[in-house]
Amino acid sequence: MSITSEIAAFLDSHPVGTLATVSRAGRPRQSLVYYTRVGDRLLVSTLAQRWKARDVERSGWASLAVRGNEPPYPSATLAGAASIIREGVGPLTALVAQRVMGLDEAPEPQPEEALAAAGRVILAIDVEQVGPVSYIEAA
Numbered sequence: 001m002s003i004t005s006e007i008a009a010f011l012d013s014h015p016v017g018t019l020a021t022v023s024r025a026g027r028p029r030q031s032l033v034y035y036t037r038v039g040d041r042l043l044v045s046t047l048a049q050r051w052k053a054r055d056v057e058r059s060g061w062a063s064l065a066v067r068g069n070e071p072p073y074p075s076a077t078l079a080g081a082a083s084i085i086r087e088g089v090g091p092l093t094a095l096v097a098q099r100v101m102g103l104d105e106a107p108e109p110q111p112e113e114a115l116a117a118a119g120r121v122i123l124a125i126d127v128e129q130v131g132p133v134s135y136i137e138a139a
Helices: 005-012 051-059 089-101 112-118
Strands: 016-022 028-034 036-038 041-047 061-067 075-085 120-134
Touching: 005 036, 005 075, 016 051, 028 041, 028 051, 028 089, 036 089, 041 051, 041 089, 051 061, 051 075, 051 120, 061 120, 089 112, 089 120, 112 120
Parallel strands: none
Antiparallel strands: 016 028, 016 061, 036 041, 041 120, 061 075, 075 120
C-alpha cells in the first residue's frame, strides 16, 4: 500500500515517531526515533547493537506511529517489512541527520568507514500497511 500525498505531507512535517518492534519474547518494544521518508520507505539511523536493530534483524518487521503536536492531534501508523542496512549508509544517515537538525538540505555524508566503526546502521521500513490514520484529511 502506498502512502497518500496527505499522509506524506503529514509525515514530512513531523520528524519524530514511536517505533515499535517485537522482542524475542513476542512482546512489543517501543522507542522514540527521528526518521525520514523516501517514497514509501521510512528510515531510522541507529546503532547495530540497539534492541530495535536486533529485533528487526530477527523478526523482519517494524511499525512507526507519528502524532501531531496540536489538537485534534492527527496521527498515522505505518507498518511493514523492515531490514537493517549496513552498506551505503552515509547518504541515508545524512537524510536522517537533516531531520534531526531541522536543515533545508542534508549535510555532507560522513565517511562509510567512520559510520561502520561507530556501529551506525539504517533501520528501513518498507510500508505495507497504513493505518490507523486520524484527523488527516484528503485535500
